[in-house]
Amino acid sequence: MSSAARNLSLWSGAFITGAFVVVAAVAQFWTPYDPRVLSITDKLRPPSAQHWFGTDQLGRDVLSMIMQGAQTSVGVALVSVIIGMCVGVPLGLLSAARRGATDEIVMRGNDLIFAFPALLMAILITAVFGPGAINAIIAIGIFNIPVFARVTRAGALQQWIRDYTLAARVAGKDPLRISWEHILPNLLGLLVVQGAIQFSLGVIAEAGLSYVGLSAQPPIQSWGRMLNEAQTLTVLAPYLALFPGIAVLLFVLGLNLLGEGLRRRAGRSA
Amino acid sequence: MSAAQLLEVMDLSVAIGAVRILKNVSLEVRAGEILGLVGASGSGKSMTARGIARLLPPTASCTGITRLNGQTLSSKSEAQMRAIRGRDIGMVFQEPMSALNPLMRIGDQVAETVRAHRQISDREAQHLAREMLDLVGLQGEKGALDRLPYELSGGQCQRVAIAMAVVLSPQFLIADEPTTALDVITQAQVLLLLQGLVRSRNMGMILVTHDLAVIAQLADRVAVMHQGEIVEQAPTAEILRRPRNAHSAALLAASELQPKRATTRDGGTPAVLQVRGIVREYPRRRTSLWHRPKPLRAVDGVSLSVYAGETIGLVGESGSGKSSLLRVILALERPQGGEVSLLGGALSSATGATLRRLRRSIQVVFQDPYGSFDPRWTVEQLIGEPFFLLSTPPSNVERRRKVAMVLEQVGLSAADAQRPPREFSGGERQRIAIARALITEPAVIAFDEAVSALDVLIRAQILALLADLAERLKVAYLFVSHDLNVIRAIADRVYVMQQGRIVEEGAAAAVFDSPRHAYTQALVAASPKLAIPGRLTEYLT
Secondary structure, X not given: OHHHHHHHHHHXXXXXXXXXHHHHHHHOOOOOOOOOOOOHHHXXXXXXXXXXXXXXXXXXXXHHHXXXXXXXXXXXXXXXXXXXXXXXXXXXXXXXXXXXXXXXXXXXXXXXHHHOOHHHHHHHHHHHHOOOHHHHHHHHHHHHHHHXXXXXXXXXXXXXXXXXXXXXXHOXXXXXXXXXXXXXXXXXXXXXXXXXXXXXXXXXXXXXXXXXXXXXXXXXOOHHXXXXXXXXXXXXXXXXXXXXXXXXXXXXXXXXXXXXXXXXXXXXXX | OOOOEEEEEEEEEEEEOOEEEEEEEEEEEEOOOEEEEEOOOOOOHHHHHHHHOOOOOOOEEEEEEEEEOOEEHHHOOHHHHHHHHHHOEEEEOOOHHHHOOOOOOHHHHHHHHHHHHOOOOHHHHHHHHHHHHHHHHHOOOOOHHHOOHHHOOHHHHHHHHHHHHHOOOOOEEEEEOOOOOOOHHHHHHHHHHHHHHHHHHOOEEEEEOOOHHHHHHHOOEEEEEEOOEEEEXXXXXXXXXXXXXXXXXXXXXXXXXXXXXXXXXXXXXXOXXXXXXXXXXXXXXXXXXXXXXXXXXXXXXXXXXXXXXOEEEEEOOOOOOHHHHHHHHOOOOOOOEEEEEEOOEEOOOOOHHHHHHHHOOEEEEOOOOOOOOOOOOOHHHHHHHHHHHOOOOOOHHHHHHHHHHHHHHOOOOHHHHHOOHHHOOHHHHHHHHHHHHXXXXXXXXXXXXXXXXXXXXXXXXXXXXXXXXXXXXXXXXXXXXXXXXXXXHHOOEEEEEEOOEEEEEEEHHHHHHOOOOHHHHHHHHHOOOOOOOOOOOHHHO
């Protein structure tokens, strides 16, 4: 049972995540309608054969908007995870390799970032530097840094007590080289799992920021803004809120399943 | 009743899937008797012990009849067995720390064992726990009942585990490698305690161990296991004198480490490794706001020298500072005082290119054959890692040729180079570690308990390999171990270390045959010997 359940969460997670990524990629070249074109005569059409997910108050095709919104969602979350990894992982490795004062400074710096409520700070950053996708990426990315730094440091410390790191030092390698050659490759599994989890948190954060209008600006589509605009029309056209809501939910669910599946698989091989 | 068998095992067979782990194991133990169960790792000795207590993995299938004092254990349900374990069968395992709950005071742990089996008041249980801890020799400890496992040494923890095993006065005790994790003096004390309990309470005991010397000291009879079968069963003295079975003979031969004949060294040659007055201190945790705590002095003014081609033994208990000293000698840590010089160069203060050049001449083999290798690297990459120390790294062809050469030197084949370390057994991995140490053609190789994790047969092979390599390559060894028998078998000269200082040094034969320092005398006395069956020295009691 456990083995099948493990595969189920891994494969269903991979399938859902993969589907969203494919949709985002397709939207780059093709959508059923151009979501930038307004057509007041077609406004607020319920789902039909022509418009699968219906149209909004300006007559735009909701399916096309969701497809382009997936691009924003994937893009912002992915880049912010990459930022978090690129800064956090080296910091964690450095912290574990040097210990002492370096460790103290890095980890207390992490605590400082952790001490702020992430979403509120993201709102502050985008409010100060202006709304937009780039600033949303930076704001979310900053809060990924301490997460990756901690995970990396904890994993690295476990390896620093192993004899192969001592053997590498006897072979004349300095701690930074050992971190790169021995520690990091053995941490990749751990980081991929954490990456999937941070990715899903990034999707939620992006939806939150765009809901309050601080992420991508029109004409770039985003799920959060679709939800915001649908809010006033809930009674008239409930499907307007339903489809972007389901998109966020399903994508986050898929990423969490993927993360859980990867975590179990990593645990089994270790 | 006294002559009757206390424990009878008939045709015990265990299989996991299609693999037969035990094949028709039959044995008997009388009251007051200690049966030693020996064999190489994987021979099924632990499985036999677990089979008797029915503590087998859930996937195992088990047949055969086990009778303890007339009641048939093999037909009992799991619930009934749970009541029997502890009450009728006590068990002691190898790792005392993991047998205890780290968050529970030891008095409560012993009392809890009692209350799990008997309807008894908290007060009475505590009283019984106190009596029991007194019995296992923790009475001198102030407030022993209130201490937590981490406050105790390994030996003390094992005493607590024994107290828990015997508190309900079981008739039978199963001890699975109870002293393997302990150092010699503690080992002797714990063995004496077990022996005393069995004799005074007329219990039966099965002692599982890979160490024939421990058996020789303690067991009345021995059962030798090989690939899931008992190949020979006889009184201890008889097996030690003339083993009938080839496997018992092999085990005995591997255990009887022959003292090394000291090689004569040329007078006048300077030492390859010279250690002078090393002091290594570690900061202690601050406990007072105002006073900086005095640092812990792990190594306190140690000097030693190693000459070309010579094997030096460094003996001492855990905590004596051997490992700290070794880290300084390997230039992994800097000493607070003193100097290490290697081939005339100051290793302990060297930096940069000088350090790299000197490091080529000293390499190391660690204890744990499983933790010494990056699991993602191939054997060739691992063995070639010290090439990093060369100023011009060898070409790929050259590299491959050298790796193949050292692999063959340590008795592996060149074809093994592309495999990952997980495909090798413990003994083979230790050979790979030796190959890695040889690759830069060092003048000195340090061994940190390098054969302690291996079973006797493999240990004998590795020691033979090392002796052969020393002869052929004229490389010097610095062999650190707590096992006197191993040091005796390999070392020309010996240093004995206690509490950070060298307390005795000299030729191996002289130090072990006529130790002068009280600590060396205690070590030698506590070290189990094959020769005197059934007698632990009174010296320790």
